[in-house]
Structure formats: C-alpha cells, structure tokens
Amino acid sequence: MxxxxxxxxxxxxxxxxxxxxxxxxxxxxxxxxxxxxxxxxxxxxxxxxxxxxxxxxxxxxxxxxxxxxxxxxAVGKNPMWVWETDDFSTTYETLRGRGVKFVSEPVEVIYGMEAIFEDLYGNRFLLLSPASL
The missing domain is CATH 3.10.180.10 (2,3-Dihydroxybiphenyl 1,2-Dioxygenase, domain 1)
Known part of the structure; x- marks a missing residue:
C-alpha cells in the first residue's frame, strides 16, 4: 500500500x-x-x-x-499547488519584499485569505490562510 x-x-x-x-x-x-x-x-x-x-x-x-x-x-505549466500559512499578511509582505511576483491581490474568500503568485518560470501557486471553522 x-x-x-x-x-x-x-x-x-x-x-x-x-x-x-x-x-x-x-x-x-x-x-x-x-x-x-x-x-x-x-x-x-x-x-x-x-x-x-x-x-x-x-x-x-x-x-x-x-x-x-x-x-x-512543460516548464511553467505545472498544476497550481496550495501553500498554507498561519500568518497571511506577514508571509505575503515577506514574499513580495523578496521580489516574488503576485498575479492576484489578497482576497478574503469563504474558506480563508488567498493570493496567487508565480515562480520564475510562470508556475502558479496559491498562498492560503485557511478560515477558522
């Protein structure tokens, strides 16, 4: 198994x-x-x-x-991965400060706070702080 x-x-x-x-x-x-x-x-x-x-x-x-x-x-065409954080604002600002390219602004959604960023090849990743349920 x-x-x-x-x-x-x-x-x-x-x-x-x-x-x-x-x-x-x-x-x-x-x-x-x-x-x-x-x-x-x-x-x-x-x-x-x-x-x-x-x-x-x-x-x-x-x-x-x-x-x-x-x-x-296939470089830059990976399926989107989701990276969780417990401190969205700090993580988002730290990554932006390091030059990480965000392709969407942070948005509050029913399941938490999220924003999409790219690596140097265009692969997209979702930064997520899950909502407390």
Whole structure:
C-alpha cells in the first residue's frame, strides 16, 4: 500500500536559478544536491520541518533528447499547488519584499485569505490562510 508522498517534481530550465528562487525568495531549504558524471543533477528542496521534497528537475541530462524537449515544453505549466500559512499578511509582505511576483491581490474568500503568485518560470501557486471553522 501507499505509505506517504515523498517527492514531487517540478521541471526547470536551470537548476541553479531555481535553487536560488526557492531558497532565497520562498524560504525553502536545500535537501539533496548530487551531481552525476553525465552532467545530471539530483536537486531537492523542502520546507523546514516538512518531509515532502520538491525535485528541481532539469531534464536535459536525464532523458533522451525527444523526451527532454517534451519535459522542457512543460516548464511553467505545472498544476497550481496550495501553500498554507498561519500568518497571511506577514508571509505575503515577506514574499513580495523578496521580489516574488503576485498575479492576484489578497482576497478574503469563504474558506480563508488567498493570493496567487508565480515562480520564475510562470508556475502558479496559491498562498492560503485557511478560515477558522
């Protein structure tokens, strides 16, 4: 049976620039960084205190050319992920101050407070502070 979600993969064009964005702008920590002889790189980040790791995956060295092209075409087209916070205002202002691009202003909705932001490739993420029920 399935035990837990361990990793999710995010296709990136450049591992180093993605690492800078996710660690310096969003506050993730680098978890794994292994370089292979063929130029490929296993690079993961995660939120402090959370087990799930995000694989920052540049498919260029990992896959056949045709498959790598298809994966690179998917950069910036990830399904939206929802990141929860217990202090919406502080988190929103901190991320904006670090240069994170918000594509929607904060809005109060029936289920809490939310705003949508993008990473450096155009992947969209929802910042959510759930309402107390």
């Amino acid at each position: 399935l035990k837990r979600l361990a990793h999710v993969t995010l296709y990136v064009r450049d591992c180093e620039e993605a690492l800078v964005f996710y660690t310096e702008k969003l506050g993730f920590e680098k978890r794994m960084d292994s370089r292979m002889d063929d130029g490929s790189r296993w690079l993961t980040v995660g939120l402090p205190g959370q087990e799930v790791e995000i694989v920052l995956h540049d498919p260029t060295h990992w896959h056949r050319e045709e498959i790598a092209r298809e994966m690179l075409a």
